[in-house]
């Protein structure tokens with residue numbers, strides 16, 4: 001990773017993290033929602049982002065249209081969600097746009113050579129093991145707008161779990177909408193206790209150790225349809241790390257209902273193994 005281009009962005013993101021903490025503080029004061037919005041931007045859809053702030057974010061396109069998000073692991077490897085790739089055996093239908101704040105234009109569009117869906121992923125059996133790895137036909141050239149993100153280790157999680165998480169994407173800006181955001185958006189979230197998440201989802205899906213839950217107590221900020229496969233990141237030991245992949249949720253942004261993310265630490269070995277084989 002090129003430190004000299006990456007560090008200023010980390011600082012910027014830290015400022016935003018501080019702003020978000022400030023927002024949580026504001027939220028407990030008597031400030032009106034209108035004032036709150038003017039300070040922190042729109043909720044649910046989140047804040048507009050420049051790709052240089054999230055240079056690991058890509059748009060995965062199927063037959064020319066944005067389908068899912070993804071995260072850059074290396075010059076040729078993208079991490080995403082398994083449920084985005086019903087057509088995993090037809091990599092020629094997919095392309096990856098990197099280095100652009102817009103999913104429809106800009107940056108570079110790379111062809112996909114192979115799609116590896118986790119062998120235990122079974123869509124008829126809930127949303128467990130919702131992870132996939134894409135191999136690109138040609139390596140990406142890293143730049144200010146195109147950078148990899150390290151996978152979180154268990155040690156990172158003990159730190160990152162207590163930090164603000166960031167999730168970004170071009171997905172729906174309201175619950176139930178089919179409209180995609182033309183520009184990249186992001187929101188800040190916090191990790192939810194595994195137990196409380198299991199209870200919330202008890203009658204819908206079994207929340208496994210391969211999942212983590214993140215959201216906001218008050219709702220309003222969340223990932224949504226079209227953000228799937230995209231990166232959930234936390235901050236640990238001086239850098240941002242990939243902690244989750246957008247996977248599933250009951251609606252979007254509902255108070256007290258977190259989104260479900262594939263837990264990266266549970267699949268780190270598998271991702272590294274697949275990446276080595278390519």
Ligand code: 4AZ
Pocket residue numbers: 222223224225226227228246247248249250251252253258259260
């Ligand atoms: C979806 O349908 C989806 N709020 C993804 C994430 C979430 C909800 C729905 C989490 O792809």
